[in-house]
Amino acid sequence: xxxxxxxxxxxxxxxxxxxxxxxxxxxxxxxxxxxxxxxxxxxxxxxxxxxxxxxxxxxxxxxxxxxxxxxxxxxxxxxxxxxxxxxxxxxxxxxxxxxxxxxxxxxxxxxxxxxxxxxxxxx
Numbered sequence: 001x002x003x004x005x006x007x008x009x010x011x012x013x014x015x016x017x018x019x020x021x022x023x024x025x026x027x028x029x030x031x032x033x034x035x036x037x038x039x040x041x042x043x044x045x046x047x048x049x050x051x052x053x054x055x056x057x058x059x060x061x062x063x064x065x066x067x068x069x070x071x072x073x074x075x076x077x078x079x080x081x082x083x084x085x086x087x088x089x090x091x092x093x094x095x096x097x098x099x100x101x102x103x104x105x106x107x108x109x110x111x112x113x114x115x116x117x118x119x120x121x122x123x
Contacts, residue, residue: 002044007036014044018051018116020109025058034069041073049077051116055109056083062091067098078102078119080112 003014009027013020019040023029041050052070070076079099081092084107096103102119106112 005040009033012040014040017049017120018053018113019044020053020055022055022057023060025060027058027060029060029062029066031063031066031069034066037070038073041075045075047075049075049120051078051080051119052076053080053082053109053112053116055112056081056085056088056092059088062095064095064098067095067100071100076101077122078104078116080115081105082107082109082112084108 001013001015005012005014008024009029010021010023037052044050067079070079078101081088081095081104083089083092083105089105092105096105104112104115106115
């Protein structure tokens with residue numbers, strides 16, 4: 001791990017080619033939260049491809065409109081959701097329709113990390 005960041009709405013772990021984020025319980029993720037992702041992307045991945053991994057341990061909501069802006073993060077190559085909760089996976093399937101880059105749903109973090117490593121190798 002390169003770094004660990006804590007915000008009022010989430011904890012982020014920064015690695016060489018991916019970010020793992022754990023959103024805090026009860027948060028409603030809105031397009032305004034994208035500013036944080038953009039700042040982290042610029043700070044840690046200026047000219048390097050990366051994947052965003054959402055490790056959905058807690059229950060929270062996501063406004064699917066965030067993906068219209070998230071898709072515009074130039075070096076973001078993919079988005080992964082990790083959860084073994086049925087409702088979280090159903091929600092992720094809906095979110096997937098709003099994201100114009102690779103978007104996968106996994107049951108465990110290791111599978112998501114393997115996917116992130118493969119996806120960033122291609123670019």
